[in-house]
Amino acid sequence: MTSSTTRPTVATVWLDGCSGCHMSLMDLDERLITLAGLVDILHSPVVDPKEFPQSVDLTLVEGAVSSEEDLHKARTIRAHSKYVIAMGDCAVTGNVPAMRNYWDRSELFDRAYVENAQEPASPEERKALLPLVVVPPLRPHATPLHEVIKVDVFLPGCPPPADAIWFVLTELLAGRVPNAMSVSRFGK
Amino acid sequence: MRPATSTVESLTLQIDGKDISCRSGETILQVARDNNIDIPTLCFLEGLTVWGGCRLCMVEIAGSPKLHAACATTCAEGMVVSTASPRLKEYRKMIVEMLFAERNHVCAVCVSNGHCELQNMAVKLEIDHVRFPYRFPHLEVDNSHDAMRLDQNRCILCVRCVRVCGEIEGAHTKDVKGRGVLAAIIHDLDQPWGESETCTACGKCVNVCPTGALTHRGTAVGEMTKKAQFLPYLTLMREAKS
Numbered sequence: 213m214t215s216s217t218t219r220p221t222v223a224t225v226w227l228d229g230c231s232g233c234h235m236s237l238m239d240l241d242e243r244l245i246t247l248a249g250l251v252d253i254l255h256s257p258v259v260d261p262k263e264f265p266q267s268v269d270l271t272l273v274e275g276a277v278s279s280e281e282d283l284h285k286a287r288t289i290r291a292h293s294k295y296v297i298a299m300g301d302c303a304v305t306g307n308v309p310a311m312r313n314y315w316d317r318s319e320l321f322d323r324a325y326v327e328n329a330q331e332p333a334s335p336e337e338r339k340a341l342l343p344l345v346v347v348p349p350l351r352p353h354a355t356p357l358h359e360v361i362k363v364d365v366f367l368p369g370c371p372p373p374a375d376a377i378w379f380v381l382t383e384l385l386a387g388r389v390p391n392a393m394s395v396s397r398f399g400k
Numbered sequence: 401m402r403p404a405t406s407t408v409e410s411l412t413l414q415i416d417g418k419d420i421s422c423r424s425g426e427t428i429l430q431v432a433r434d435n436n437i438d439i440p441t442l443c444f445l446e447g448l449t450v451w452g453g454c455r456l457c458m459v460e461i462a463g464s465p466k467l468h469a470a471c472a473t474t475c476a477e478g479m480v481v482s483t484a485s486p487r488l489k490e491y492r493k494m495i496v497e498m499l500f501a502e503r504n505h506v507c508a509v510c511v512s513n514g515h516c517e518l519q520n521m522a523v524k525l526e527i528d529h530v531r532f533p534y535r536f537p538h539l540e541v542d543n544s545h546d547a548m549r550l551d552q553n554r555c556i557l558c559v560r561c562v563r564v565c566g567e568i569e570g571a572h573t574k575d576v577k578g579r580g581v582l583a584a585i586i587h588d589l590d591q592p593w594g595e596s597e598t599c600t601a602c603g604k605c606v607n608v609c610p611t612g613a614l615t616h617r618g619t620a621v622g623e624m625t626k627k628a629q630f631l632p633y634l635t636l637m638r639e640a641k642s
Contacts, residue, residue, distance in 0.1 A: 301508050304529050306536075311506060313536035353536060358529060366528035370508035393526045398519055399507025 220269040220385060223255035224299075225289060227282045228309040228354055229275030232371040233300035234258070237272070239374035250385060268293045270384055272377075276302040276309040277355050281348035290361040295384060298357045299377070301370040301398055308370075309354040317350055365389065369396035376400075413479040428470040428481055429457055439483050440492060440524060442517060442610055443558035444471045447631035448567060454558055456492050456521075459483045467491075493525050501532040502581060503539060504553040505611070511624040512612030518556060519611075535581070542587075544594030547617055548606055550585060555613035557583055561605035568634060573599040585613075604630075 226234060234257060240247065247253075254265045264285070271293040277286055290296060301307035312320055326338045357363050367380050376395040383390035409424045415432050422431040427450070432439050443454035452472040459470045462480035470483070482488070499505075499518060507513050521527075539552035559576060562585065566572040573596050577586045587596045606614045607626045615624045 298529070305500075305506075306534060307506060307508055310534065310536060311504070311509075313534075314504070314538040356529065356534070359533060363529070368528055391526060391528075393523055393528050397507075397523045398505075399510065399513045 227275030228278035233274035236371035279348035369400040447635040513622040517610035544592035
């Protein structure tokens with residue numbers, strides 16, 4: 213990908229979501245080719261670089277903020293992006309990842325790794341295998357993106373339809389702030 | 401809401417700059433809707449008594465410092481009503497945002513997705529996110545009834561179900577317990593719905609519920625559609641009979 217100084221730059225990030233919003237982004241189909249002609253995509257689950265770039269014009273964020281790593285990423289995104297777009301219901305409302313919030317984290321771990329697990333045989337051994345190291349710690353609640361950083365544009369939908377993503381992107385590239393409720397809704 | 405006596409007089413008032421005439425005793429909401437002026441509501445349902453609980457239909461009346469619920473305020477001669485000022489629009493947005501924040505309205509996995517009055521209200525009022533922190537309360541789903549289900553997560557306490565059960569079906573199985581955020585719909589003396597001795601399983605509550613709080617069992621995401629059309633018809637037939 214050649215980078216020209218005049219082309220706007222775009223990043224997409226996948227926090228605690230199912231990747232459905234990115235699938236919907238892929239559903240832009242042939243418009244992806246048009247998009248590739250309009251912007252430089254610097255960072256995304258579908259491109260190589262692992263570090264978030266120093267400066268990006270538009271960052272689309274999928275997923276709720278669930279772990280300490282998500283929070284760290286969200287803050288980096290905010291510091292390095294001109295416009296942050298909360299893409300999809302998980303980023304906008306918490307949605308399905310936030311359904312764990314009705315319980316305490318210890319109850320969740322018990323349910324997933326002790327109660328509902330079969331190996332190893334004894335519950336005590338299963339308890340010893342709780343994924344509490346190496347993986348990022350879960351925050352007490354999965355929250356919408358705007359509860360931890362300032363969000364500029366909200367694009368609800370589960371997932372937002374490709375047409376809605378296209379509308380929001382092209383409006384922003386044209387220098388207008390889009391009203392996403394004209395093209396999507398919670399749960400769409 | 402026609403007055404019982406024959407002293408029906410004609411009134412003139414102004415709603416959003418439009419001169420309108422109506423009969424005395426009519427509410428601002430009725431008159432506005434008759435004249436294609438849309439005032440949003442959630443707890444109001446034609447055929448049930450006026451509740452005035454959701455506060456979405458609040459309007460401004462010239463000369464009055466407070467806001468008035470259009471569903472519960474009768475028109476008066478010379479009244480000047482404003483239904484869509486920036487202040488009212490902002491309050492309506494706040495009310496609906498607070499409803500979303502108060503319980504767990506997870507549209508994406510709700511049986512009423514696509515057929516929900518709360519979801520549609522968010523679109524109508526252009527609510528693209530909720531500015532208040534979500535509470536994420538742990539609430540129960542009552543699955544004890546053979547045919548119907550009560551999901552407290554989706555309830556907005558409009559009490560349409562309580563009213564239809566008491567006023568139309570005459571069973572009064574449903575009621576409300578608690579206050580504030582702890583308020584909740586109950587059956588009989590707060591027992592599981594399936595154990596209720598007064599419920600006739602008529603299903604009217606399901607059909608008047610604006611959200612996915614009351615649904616038929618066995619419905620998957622987006623499958624629950626409601627039919628509240630029976631209500632004005634039933635009320636009309638009863639009025640004709642009496």
